[in-house]
Structure formats: C-alpha cells, structure tokens
Amino acid sequence: MDNLFSLSVTVNGKTYQRSVDPRTLVSDFLRHDLGLTGTHVGCEHGVCGACTVLLDGAAVRSCLLFAPQVHQHEIITVEGLGSIEELHPLQEAFRDAHALQCGFCTPGFLTTLIPFWEENPHPTEEEIREAISGNLCRCTGYQHIIDAVKLAAEKMNG
Amino acid sequence: MKPAPFCYFAPRSIPEVLSLLSKHGYDAKILAGGQSLVPMMNFRLVQPAVLVDINNIPELTHIQAGKTGLQIGAMVRHRQAEKDPLIKEKSPLIHETMPHIATVQIRNRGTIGGSLAHADPSAELVVVSTALEARFKILNEKGERTVPASDFFVGLLMTVMEPEELLVEIEIPPLPPRTGWSLQEVARRPHDFALIGVAALVTLNKKDRCEGASLVFLSAGDGPISAPEAAGLLQGEVLTSELIIAAAEKASADEIDPGNDIHATAEFRRHLANVLTRRALEEALTRARIGK
Numbered sequence: 001m002d003n004l005f006s007l008s009v010t011v012n013g014k015t016y017q018r019s020v021d022p023r024t025l026v027s028d029f030l031r032h033d034l035g036l037t038g039t040h041v042g043c044e045h046g047v048c049g050a051c052t053v054l055l056d057g058a059a060v061r062s063c064l065l066f067a068p069q070v071h072q073h074e075i076i077t078v079e080g081l082g083s084i085e086e087l088h089p090l091q092e093a094f095r096d097a098h099a100l101q102c103g104f105c106t107p108g109f110l111t112t113l114i115p116f117w118e119e120n121p122h123p124t125e126e127e128i129r130e131a132i133s134g135n136l137c138r139c140t141g142y143q144h145i146i147d148a149v150k151l152a153a154e155k156m157n158g
Numbered sequence: 159m160k161p162a163p164f165c166y167f168a169p170r171s172i173p174e175v176l177s178l179l180s181k182h183g184y185d186a187k188i189l190a191g192g193q194s195l196v197p198m199m200n201f202r203l204v205q206p207a208v209l210v211d212i213n214n215i216p217e218l219t220h221i222q223a224g225k226t227g228l229q230i231g232a233m234v235r236h237r238q239a240e241k242d243p244l245i246k247e248k249s250p251l252i253h254e255t256m257p258h259i260a261t262v263q264i265r266n267r268g269t270i271g272g273s274l275a276h277a278d279p280s281a282e283l284v285v286v287s288t289a290l291e292a293r294f295k296i297l298n299e300k301g302e303r304t305v306p307a308s309d310f311f312v313g314l315l316m317t318v319m320e321p322e323e324l325l326v327e328i329e330i331p332p333l334p335p336r337t338g339w340s341l342q343e344v345a346r347r348p349h350d351f352a353l354i355g356v357a358a359l360v361t362l363n364k365k366d367r368c369e370g371a372s373l374v375f376l377s378a379g380d381g382p383i384s385a386p387e388a389a390g391l392l393q394g395e396v397l398t399s400e401l402i403i404a405a406a407e408k409a410s411a412d413e414i415d416p417g418n419d420i421h422a423t424a425e426f427r428r429h430l431a432n433v434l435t436r437r438a439l440e441e442a443l444t445r446a447r448i449g450k
Contacts (some may be wrong), residue, residue, distance in 0.1 A: 061263050064193055
C-alpha cells in the first residue's frame with residue numbers, strides 16, 4: 001500500500017499514532033486499527049446511527065468520515081463514557097429502564113444522547129423523540145429508550 | 159474498505175485548494191461535510207481518484223453581515239447555522255430551514271456549501287436559496303465570479319461550477335420590508351428526504367396588496383422548481399383564501415413535475431404540493447402582515 005496517511009488522534013483520552021490508507025472509514029479505524037469494537041457498524045451510509053461517536057464533542061456518523069479527517073482531533077466512543085464498575089448515568093438509566101434488548105444500536109444511542117442531554121437536561125418527550133430520530137432500534141420500539149432518558153433526567157435533577 | 163482508493167489532500171488555504179483542483183480537474187472531488195459524498199463513495203457510485211478535503215480552511219467558516227447581504231462561508235456546518243444568532247436575525251427562513259435538514263448527527267457535519275454544490279433537488283437549502291435569490295461566490299485560480307441561484311442550479315445534481323472551481327460563500331440579500339416566508343414539507347419520517355416541499359415568500363405593499371410572491375418546490379423535478387405563473391396570479395392582488403387556493407391549484411397541477419417512486423406516486427405528490435402551497439402562502443401572508 002502506498003499513499004499511507006500518518007495520523008495522530010485522541011480516542012477516549014488516549015493518543016494513538018497510526019498509518020492508514022486514507023479511504024479507511026473512522027468506524028473501521030476504531031474497530032480494526034484500535035480494537036475499540038464498542039462502536040457498531042450498521043448501514044455504513046449514514047442512516048442507522050449505530051456508528052455514532054463524539055468528534056470534538058459533537059455526535060457524528062463515524063462511517064461518513066475518513067480516518068485522516070480525525071487527525072489531531074478528539075473522539076469519544078461508547079468505551080469512553082463509563083466503566084463496568086462506574087456507568088455513565090445515562091448508561092445506568094438504559095439498564096434500569098430496559099432500554100436495550102440486543103444492544104446493537106445502544107452505543108449509537110448513548111453517544112447521540114449525551115450531548116443532547118448535556119445541552120438540554122430537562123427534555124420533553126417530543127424533544128427526546130426528535131433527538132433520537134437519527135438512530136434506528138429494531139428491538140425496543142423506542143419507548144423504553146425514551147423512558148431511560150426521562151429516568152436519567154429525573155435522577156440527575158434530584 | 160468500502161470506498162475505492164483515492165489520493166487524499168488536506169490543503170490549509172484556498173489557493174492550495176484551487177491549485178489542486180486546477181491540476182486534477184475532473185479526477186478530483188471536493189470533500190466538504192461528506193454527508194452525501196461519502197455514502198456515494200461507500201457504495202462506489204462515485205470513485206474519485208483525488209479527494210480534496212476542505213475541512214481545514216478557517217476562511218470558509220465565516221458568518222457576517224455584509225453591505226449587500228448576509229454572507230455565509232461555504233464550510234459553515236448546518237448545526238452552526240441552526241444556532242447562529244446573526245442568521246436567525248438576518249435570515250429567519252434559513253434559520254427555520256435547518257432543523258428540516260437530515261438528523262442532528264448529519265447536521266453536525268454537513269455544510270451549507272456542500273449541500274448547495276451537491277444540488278440535490280430534494281435538498282431544502284437548494285430550494286430556499288433559490289427563493290431567497292441567494293448569490294454564490296465561486297473562485298478558481300484565475301479569479302472569482304458571482305452567480306445568482308437562478309443560474310447556479312442547472313439540473314439533477316448539477317451546477318454551473320467547473321471542476322477547477324470552488325464555492326466559497328453564499329450571500330443572502332435582505333428581504334424587502336413586509337415580506338413573509340414559509341417552508342412546508344412532508345416526509346415519511348421526520349428528517350428523511352421530503353416527498354415534496356415548498357418555500358414561499360410574500361411581499362405586501364402599503365395597501366396590503368401583494369407586491370411580489372415566490373414559490374419554489376423541492377422534490378418536484380430535476381432541480382429547484384419555481385412556479386412563476388402561480389406566483390403571478392397573486393401579483394397586485396389582495397390575497398384572499400380563494401386566490402391562494404387558485405395559486406396552489408395552478409402550481410401543483412401545471413408547474414411542478416414530481417416523479418413516481420416506491421415512496422409516493424406523482425399524483426399523491428401533486429396533492430401534497432397543493433395542500434402545502436396553501437399552507438405556505440397563508441403562513442407567509444400572516445408574517446408579511448405583522449412585518450415592518
């Protein structure tokens with residue numbers, strides 16, 4: 001392979017240096033090059049939301065970014081939200097409200113919802129529905145996901 | 159690897175971009191937000207040999223009030239435009255358009271210039287910029303030119319831009335006094351491509367008669383589809399419900415050319431266009447009346 005791009009990127013607080021073929025999608029880069037398989041790959045054309053990560057704090061589709069585009073930027077994946085011992089409050093709420101069944105879509109929902117929730121800690125149901133409209137879930141019918149966001153909001157707000 | 163191989167360039171200045179475009183011509187594609195281009199590359203519908211990434215050029219991200227209008231840099235992202243107070247003040251129609259565009263993840267990345275240069279006839283910005291008579295500032299190595307929206311879009315996914323040209327700025331002229339606006343659309347799911355939609359502008363004179371009106375449709379043909387005859391029916395008139403119904407009938411029956419696909423028949427799209435045009439004109443009229 002000629003034409004390799006040397007990139008440096010911070011993922012979940014750790015800086016990685018890798019040489020990649022420029023056509024490597026960030027979703028594949030995270031999974032294959034860094035072994036961070038928490039980011040799931042669904043449709044690979046920006047529709048399903050499963051591969052959502054935080055790029056400099058904003059929720060984006062990692063399947064619609066080439067790896068060189070995140071050079072010198074900061075990514076947070078689902079692995080960076082909390083640990084098994086200490087879940088993020090939203091992860092806890094997902095568990096408590098049964099907001100996942102197969103769990104395939106969950107990383108994308110969490111990374112989508114975290115900036116939304118930080119910006120809007122008292123969301124209405126309509127706002128929650130709007131916020132998750134870019135993420136597909138085939139198990140839950142979304143209702144439990146909405147319940148989880150409400151639960152997290154209640155817990156955090158006292 | 160989903161996309162075909164390409165050479166990747168990440169220039170840091172506009173002259174560097176123009177030089178790369180001039181050198182590679184038709185082999186090169188500009189990568190702006192990538193929210194339409196990358197899906198097409200992942201499907202290998204597009205296989206550019208050279209990708210010129212313009213995400214590292216700060217000169218393309220300005221939003222400022224100029225003497226002749228609101229100037230928006232081509233690399234302003236939809237989400238940035240959605241939250242920008244100057245855009246909200248100077249061009250409420252652009253502000254209101256933003257939440258209609260795809261989902262928040264896409265808006266976090268997608269750009270104003272990218273959407274316009276892609277020229278998808280179902281893109282809200284293509285239609286709204288046409289209704290607002292926006293001007294497009296385009297550069298190549300030899301100089302610059304400014305093209306009005308009415309000349310910019312020339313067909314399905316096609317603009318007047320040559321391969322060595324770069325869209326750098328969109329200028330939105332101020333609306334005349336007492337002008338109301340509206341954007342109406344129907345999509346099968348919120349944020350999905352609209353089955354049909356319409357942007358309407360209505361200007362009233364001091365006697366509350368219609369001084370000018372504009373109707374531009376999305377997903378209604380190969381580009382932004384204007385309905386000058388329907389708008390002409392309103393010219394100089396007091397805008398009664400009957401007249402609005404007649405204009406909506408005219409536009410939806412005679413002036414648009416929607417297609418059939420798995421999502422809706424052309425007939426259903428015409429029906430929607432009729433209803434939406436009425437709503438859009440009524441909303442624009444109400445806003446024109448309360449305007450200064």
